[in-house]
Amino acid sequence: MGPGGIASSGADVISTFESELKKVKVDALIEEGCSLHKVGCFGLCSKDVLVDLEINGNKTTYQYVKPNMVQRIVQEHIINNKPILEWTTDEDYQNFYKKQVKVVLSDCGKVDYDSIDSYISISGYRATEKVLKTMSPEEVIEDIKKSGLRGRGGAGFPTGIKWEACRKVESQQKYIICNADEGDPGAFMDRAVIEGNPHAVIEGMIIGAYAIGADKGYVYIRAEYPLAVERLTLAINQARKKGFLGKNISDTGFSFDIKIKLGAGAFVCGEETALIVSIEGQRGMPRAKPPFPVYKGLWGKPTIINNVETLANIPYIIRNGAQWYSSYGTEKSKGTKVFALTGKIKNTGLIEVPMGITLREIIYDIGGGIEGGKAFKAVQTGGPSGGCIPVDMLDLNVDYESLAKAGSIVGSGGMIVLDEDDCMVNVAKYFLQFTQSESCGKCVPCRIGTKRLLEILDRITKGLGKVDDIEILEKLSSDVKATSLCGLGQTAPNPVISTLKYFRDEYETHIKDKKCPAKVCKDLLTYFIMEATCTGCVACMRACPAGAITGEKKKPHVINQEICIKCGACFDVCKFKAVEKE
Amino acid sequence: MLEVSPEIEKKINDILNKYIEGEGNVISLLQDAQETFGYIPENVVDWFSKKLDIPESRFFGIATFYAQFHLKPRGKNIITACCGTACHVKGSEKLISTASRELNLKGDEDTTEDGEITFEKVACLGTCSMAPVVIINKKMHGKMTTEKLAREIKSITKAKK
Numbered sequence: 012m013g014p015g016g017i018a019s020s021g022a023d024v025i026s027t028f029e030s031e032l033k034k035v036k037v038d039a040l041i042e043e044g045c046s047l048h049k050v051g052c053f054g055l056c057s058k059d060v061l062v063d064l065e066i067n068g069n070k071t072t073y074q075y076v077k078p079n080m081v082q083r084i085v086q087e088h089i090i091n092n093k094p095i096l097e098w099t100t101d102e103d104y105q106n107f108y109k110k111q112v113k114v115v116l117s118d119c120g121k122v123d124y125d126s127i128d129s130y131i132s133i134s135g136y137r138a139t140e141k142v143l144k145t146m147s148p149e150e151v152i153e154d155i156k157k158s159g160l161r162g163r164g165g166a167g168f169p170t171g172i173k174w175e176a177c178r179k180v181e182s183q184q185k186y187i188i189c190n191a192d193e194g195d196p197g198a199f200m201d202r203a204v205i206e207g208n209p210h211a212v213i214e215g216m217i218i219g220a221y222a223i224g225a226d227k228g229y230v231y232i233r234a235e236y237p238l239a240v241e242r243l244t245l246a247i248n249q250a251r252k253k254g255f256l257g258k259n260i261s262d263t264g265f266s267f268d269i270k271i272k273l274g275a276g277a278f279v280c281g282e283e284t285a286l287i288v289s290i291e292g293q294r295g296m297p298r299a300k301p302p303f304p305v306y307k308g309l310w311g312k313p314t315i316i317n318n319v320e321t322l323a324n325i326p327y328i329i330r331n332g333a334q335w336y337s338s339y340g341t342e343k344s345k346g347t348k349v350f351a352l353t354g355k356i357k358n359t360g361l362i363e364v365p366m367g368i369t370l371r372e373i374i375y376d377i378g379g380g381i382e383g384g385k386a387f388k389a390v391q392t393g394g395p396s397g398g399c400i401p402v403d404m405l406d407l408n409v410d411y412e413s414l415a416k417a418g419s420i421v422g423s424g425g426m427i428v429l430d431e432d433d434c435m436v437n438v439a440k441y442f443l444q445f446t447q448s449e450s451c452g453k454c455v456p457c458r459i460g461t462k463r464l465l466e467i468l469d470r471i472t473k474g475l476g477k478v479d480d481i482e483i484l485e486k487l488s489s490d491v492k493a494t495s496l497c498g499l500g501q502t503a504p505n506p507v508i509s510t511l512k513y514f515r516d517e518y519e520t521h522i523k524d525k526k527c528p529a530k531v532c533k534d535l536l537t538y539f540i541m542e543a544t545c546t547g548c549v550a551c552m553r554a555c556p557a558g559a560i561t562g563e564k565k566k567p568h569v570i571n572q573e574i575c576i577k578c579g580a581c582f583d584v585c586k587f588k589a590v591e592k593e
Numbered sequence: 594m595l596e597v598s599p600e601i602e603k604k605i606n607d608i609l610n611k612y613i614e615g616e617g618n619v620i621s622l623l624q625d626a627q628e629t630f631g632y633i634p635e636n637v638v639d640w641f642s643k644k645l646d647i648p649e650s651r652f653f654g655i656a657t658f659y660a661q662f663h664l665k666p667r668g669k670n671i672i673t674a675c676c677g678t679a680c681h682v683k684g685s686e687k688l689i690s691t692a693s694r695e696l697n698l699k700g701d702e703d704t705t706e707d708g709e710i711t712f713e714k715v716a717c718l719g720t721c722s723m724a725p726v727v728i729i730n731k732k733m734h735g736k737m738t739t740e741k742l743a744r745e746i747k748s749i750t751k752a753k754k
Contacts, residue, residue: 059722196677199719234624234661235715275620276660278716292618294658353679353721360722391678427678427721441681445716451658554740556694578690580739 021060027081028062032089058104058358063120064088072100103379107358110376112339114347115200115323116363119207124242127249130210136255138326142218143263148178151222155325157333159345164190164281164318165396165422166498167344167411173315177223177305180313185225188309188316189216190286191232191239194278195394196445197425200349201319203361205232205239208323209246213269215322217255218329220267223315228269231286234276244271278395278449282497283308283316285451296451297497318423320349340366344410348421354391354428355382364409371405374428385430389513393422395442395449396502398509399435418509420502434531435514436521440468442506446499457500460491464507472532476522485511533577536592540581542567544589551581551590595636604629605637609644619647619655623662632663660716668704668711670749672729677717679724684739688725689714691739695746710749 058074064084065071071094073084080098087093123129130136142151156171177185189212193201205212216228232240247269250256258266272290279285280295287309289295308314324346328336337345344366350373353359357379364373370390374380381387389399392409398419400407407413414421429438447461464487467480488504488511495501511518520528527535540551540560545567552560552568559575562568570581582590597605608625611617626637633656642649656662674680674688692698692712696705704711720726723735729745 193719194716196681196717197679197721198717199721202719235718270616273621273624275624275655275662277658289620292620292655294655351721353724354682359679394678425678427682429682433682438682441678445676449716556691578694579687583739 023078024060024076027078031081031085073098074100112347112365113363114327138329139214139217148222154333158328158336163320174222177313177315182313184312186309186314187220187225187228189230190316190318192274192281194281195423195425197427198351198423202236202239204323205243209243211323213250215325218325226266229272231272234273279451279499296453341410350424350426352426355430356428366410367408369406381430389429391427393420394425395446397422398505401513434527434529435510435517437531439506439510446503454496456491456494461503471521473534474525530592538592540568541589550584554580554584595639597636597640632666670710672712673715675718675726676714679721683724685725
């Protein structure tokens with residue numbers, strides 16, 4: 012029941028199951044262990060709605076479930092114990108999970124997200140009790156340091172070291188903030204974790220607060236995630252009722268409570284100093300560091316800011332041990348990372364893999380390869396702060412160091428697969444449009460630099476590029492990177508730099524030949540109808556919003572280039588592939 | 594001071610009381626005001642400013658900084674197109690031009706002349722697996738096509754007539 016499931020009528024499927032089960036009186040069997048759970052995101056969103064059916068320990072998973080399929084499932088499988096094989100998940104589903112290692116997501120899709128008892132039944136809050144009752148804050152920090160956990164929000168700073176620094180600062184008041192302002196387009200793991208297993212995040216915050224000596228916590232969450240806000244609010248209230256939040260937690264003398272602050276829609280607020288002033292109720296503009304928030308944060312007090320995924324890892328590390336966690340991953344990048352695999356790929360969804368896995372394994376083994384038999388072109392990682400990695404680097408290991416070396420970043424974990432139909436100049440322009448409009452405007456390099464970069468990219472995609480534009484882009488990119496105040500500006504040129512590095516020829520074709528090789532850039536295209544293939548079905552004529560297409564029924568049609576607005580409607584609507592673009 | 598009707602005054606007084614009791618700030622105040630009125634009316638800001646002795650410029654500075662706030666009334670129907678990366682590569686630009694064309698929106702306009710439909714863009718809804726995504730009156734539609742979107746828009750405009 013992630014948003015994918017909800018939009019694919021997951022709620023209807025649940026209510027149909029409820030009524031069908033009632034009809035056949037299965038509710039009488041509830042004591043014997045038959046019950047209906049609703050859980051968070053399973054991960055493989057492209058096959059929503061997914062339903063797990065477990066009878067006496069045998070689990071069957073159905074895919075693409077629609078309300079009208081429920082009756083037959085109940086009749087044949089639940090009552091007559093005959094699984095409906097043609098509706099169960101296929102090989103894709105098995106492959107999707109084969110190479111994954113689930114830590115953060117291990118309980119997403121298993122626990123009932125709105126029941127604290129469901130979480131407690133799978134060892135939930137055991138880590139909190141262990142920490143508060145048997146460990147000193149220093150021991151907790153030592154454990155986290157040993158686990159090698161690094162910040163999952165993007166920068167990858169070692170979590171234990173951050174906590175230690177904050178622990179050592181003397182102050183009456185300290186704060187812990189959970190950064191749930193997941194702003195990178197193409198990343199949705201934080202939302203899925205909060206929606207699927209909110210108590211793990213709360214536990215992570217309690218443990219972090221204990222380690223640094225904070226008694227107040229904030230979750231700064233995007234208002235665009237109403238479902239996550241709703242489920243987290245409920246979880247916090249439940250935790251308070253059970254005594255895991257509030258005064259004197261579990262009779263240990265430790266007090267801690269959490270408040271939710273809604274973000275108001277500003278990408279830059281993912282930057283920690285901007286996030287802090289936004290919680291304080293001001294315009295979210297970053298300030299220069301140092302002083303770092305661990306020394307001077309929220310209301311001038313020492314503050315730790317950790318990302319959702321980082322915090323959700325904490326209870327698992329405490330429960331299973333630092334050594335267990337660090338057995339996954341590479342020498343410098345330990346553990347697992349959640350990625351949002353989307354774009355032109357067969358199996359889209361959330362995946363969790365050990366650090367160090369290759370891009371090829373992610374895209375071909377887990378993702379099932381490119382949709383519709385097209386050719387892979389690049390994978391974009393790290394959102395607007397990241398870069399594009401080309402086909403000849405598919406054997407690259409996915410970890411902080413290797414991706415940085417390739418000119419991209421792990422970032423928050425967005426992974427967008429691009430195929431032969433994607434124009435790399437257009438992709439770079441897309442990201443610059445985003446960063447330029449999200450630039451807070453405080454420092455000049457970012458405010459004006461991103462604007463100039465965007466203008467140049469824009470004219471290249473319109474066929475107005477100049478010969479020395481590539482050189483200017485390179486120079487300007489490195490200047491903006493070097494001189495911007497915060498992470499937004501320092502990384503904004505990355506999409507330009509990486510596409511220039513690996514796809515320079517596409518830029519050159521746009522500038523010199525005034526052509527878009529991937530046939531994406533509107534201004535460089537002409538649509539025309541192939542006389543030989545056109546059947547004169549008038550579909551394109553009807554679809555054309557500009558009235559640029561003329562012709563008689565059953566005779567080839569013609570596009571008037573003067574009137575054509577290049578919207579591509581005729582291209583999309585033609586069933587005979589008679590419309591071509593060039 | 595701009596005029597505020599007694600009815601509105603009661604509503605904003607409630608918001609203000611919540612602000613004084615809880616740990617509120619200008620952002621939460623504006624969020625509550627928008628929740629109540631659907632946008633941030635100028636006279637409401639004026640009223641808050643006088644009551645709290647906080648300059649209006651601070652309110653408007655914040656309201657224009659964050660994408661969530663609207664200074665103009667919004668349409669009765671709201672259509673939101675996701676412009677995330679996955680949606681972008683799967684054709685959200687085409688959807689945007691279709692919607693603007695169908696709704697006859699020019700330049701920066703986001704609401705139709707009759708105030709019926711507001712069309713807006715959002716950075717990323719985080720449902721990238723269903724790209725491209727469009728939300729029509731709070732209902733999420735995945736794998737949207739230009740034809741389907743045009744149809745949905747027509748059914749809203751028709752229902753009004």
